Amino acid sequence: MRWTALFEDLEAQLEAADAAELEAEVRDRTRTEFARVDLAGRLRAALRTELALQLRSGERLRGELVSLGADWLLLQAEDALGGSAPESLVPLRAVLVVRGLGPASVESGGAGGSAGRLAARLDLRTALRGIARDRSSVRITTDDGALLSGVVGRVGADHLEMPASPRDRSGPVVPFAGLSRVQRLS
Numbered sequence: 001m002r003w004t005a006l007f008e009d010l011e012a013q014l015e016a017a018d019a020a021e022l023e024a025e026v027r028d029r030t031r032t033e034f035a036r037v038d039l040a041g042r043l044r045a046a047l048r049t050e051l052a053l054q055l056r057s058g059e060r061l062r063g064e065l066v067s068l069g070a071d072w073l074l075l076q077a078e079d080a081l082g083g084s085a086p087e088s089l090v091p092l093r094a095v096l097v098v099r100g101l102g103p104a105s106v107e108s109g110g111a112g113g114s115a116g117r118l119a120a121r122l123d124l125r126t127a128l129r130g131i132a133r134d135r136s137s138v139r140i141t142t143d144d145g146a147l148l149s150g151v152v153g154r155v156g157a158d159h160l161e162m163p164a165s166p167r168d169r170s171g172p173v174v175p176f177a178g179l180s181r182v183q184r185l186s
Contacts, residue, residue, distance in 0.1 A: 040092065042104075047066070048064060051100040052098070055180050057142065057180035063085070070123045072123075075090060128152060138182050141182075148162055148172055150162040151163070161173050
């Protein structure tokens, strides 16, 4: 009878050790998998979700994430009265904090089909060139909080111009490295 109790005790110890080993392996694999998740993947899974952003400029934005490119996001904010405000194009490098993201993520170029892969290839330069072609009036916020208003002129490899007039190229030049937000003016 004593050996039966001894063997039952040994069996329970082995089961506990196996369970602990399995739990440790699951934790390790979970950490390893999460280490491969980037912010763009988390944001891609949060499309059409209400998010709150804190930007390098000190601005805090709240709105629906409506689109995402390779290195930018488009947020449809609400105005103070709950109506729809103009969209804001935000370079991902200008985002300090994101609130409202769920735990899900989407692999780069994965879910979302060809549209998701296409959007992921649209970089900040491409988006800004589209805005320049559209000739939309915009308000640009730089990382230090400075505001510039006008129309985006030419877009270079790492900067954009905001000419004073279509023929005058003496307006400000904004390096992408200092760009915090581009907001369409209504």
